[in-house]
Amino acid sequence: xxxxxxxxxxxxxxxxxxxxxxxxxxxxxxxxxxxxxxxxxxxxxxxxxxxxxxxxxxxxxxxxxxxxxxxxxxxxxxxxxxxxxxxxxxxxxxxxxxxxxxxxxxxxxxxxxxxxxxxxxxxxxxxxxxxxxxxxxxxxxxxxxxxxxxxxxxxxxxxxxxxxxxxxxxxxxxxxxxxxxxxxxxxxxxxxxxxxxxxx
Numbered sequence: 001x002x003x004x005x006x007x008x009x010x011x012x013x014x015x016x017x018x019x020x021x022x023x024x025x026x027x028x029x030x031x032x033x034x035x036x037x038x039x040x041x042x043x044x045x046x047x048x049x050x051x052x053x054x055x056x057x058x059x060x061x062x063x064x065x066x067x068x069x070x071x072x073x074x075x076x077x078x079x080x081x082x083x084x085x086x087x088x089x090x091x092x093x094x095x096x097x098x099x100x101x102x103x104x105x106x107x108x109x110x111x112x113x114x115x116x117x118x119x120x121x122x123x124x125x126x127x128x129x130x131x132x133x134x135x136x137x138x139x140x141x142x143x144x145x146x147x148x149x150x151x152x153x154x155x156x157x158x159x160x161x162x163x164x165x166x167x168x169x170x171x172x173x174x175x176x177x178x179x180x181x182x183x184x185x186x187x188x189x190x191x192x193x194x195x196x197x198x199x200x
Contacts, residue, residue: 018050018053018054019050019170019172022047022050022051022173023047023172023173025043025044025047025050026047026180027176027179028040028043029043029047030183030187033143034183034186034187034190034191035190036081036194038078041074041075041078042074044070044074045070045071048067048068048070048071048074049067049071051063051067052064052067052068054173059122059123059168060123060125060168061118061121061122062115062123062130063132063133066132066133066136066137069137069140070136070140073140073141076144077143080144081144090145091146092147092148092194092198093146093195094149095142103138107131108131110130110134111127111131111134114130115127115128115131124167128160128164131160132157132164138153139153139154139157146191148191151184152188154184155184158180158184159177162177162178165177
């Protein structure tokens with residue numbers, strides 16, 4: 001049993017220092033996003049900038065490209081959230097079911113062409129990686145616009161991502177996404193309370 005724990009400990013000690021920084025800043029991003037703190041976008045930018053390189057290095061090309069998008073969305077999110085005027089600030093709101101169906105259908109239709117391109121470029125898990133990346137694009141936009149259901153999209157995206165990252169021996173990042181799932185439930189509860197308060 002001691003040998004197993006020693007092997008696990010050695011594996012984690014051998015993780016890239018860059019991955020450690022990316023994980024820490026990613027945790028700060030999600031904690032602050034759940035609290036609607038504008039500084040989430042700064043830490044999100046730092047984390048995603050590092051992950052562009054890390055995912056490219058392990059041939060998760062859709063994830064690498066996705067993180068370039070995340071960097072741009074961090075700037076957009078900062079811009080959207082910087083208005084502190086109560087009247088003009090973005091409120092938490094919900095999308096109707098038919099809009100979710102349209103968005104999910106379009107995302108699924110794009111999986112094959114995007115996955116095929118990534119396969120040609122030598123990506124690992126090209127179609128699964130493409131699905132995760134496409135839904136993450138939607139979820140990121142929803143987060144920036146404070147659309148409540150973003151948390152449910154992230155729940156699916158993060159669950160599948162755990163498998164992808166563990167398969168590529170990015171153990172710290174896989175564990176980060178396990179932590180993300182826990183924080184997602186905190187985000188759901190926190191945003192739900194704020195949304196109910198807004199309705200009143």
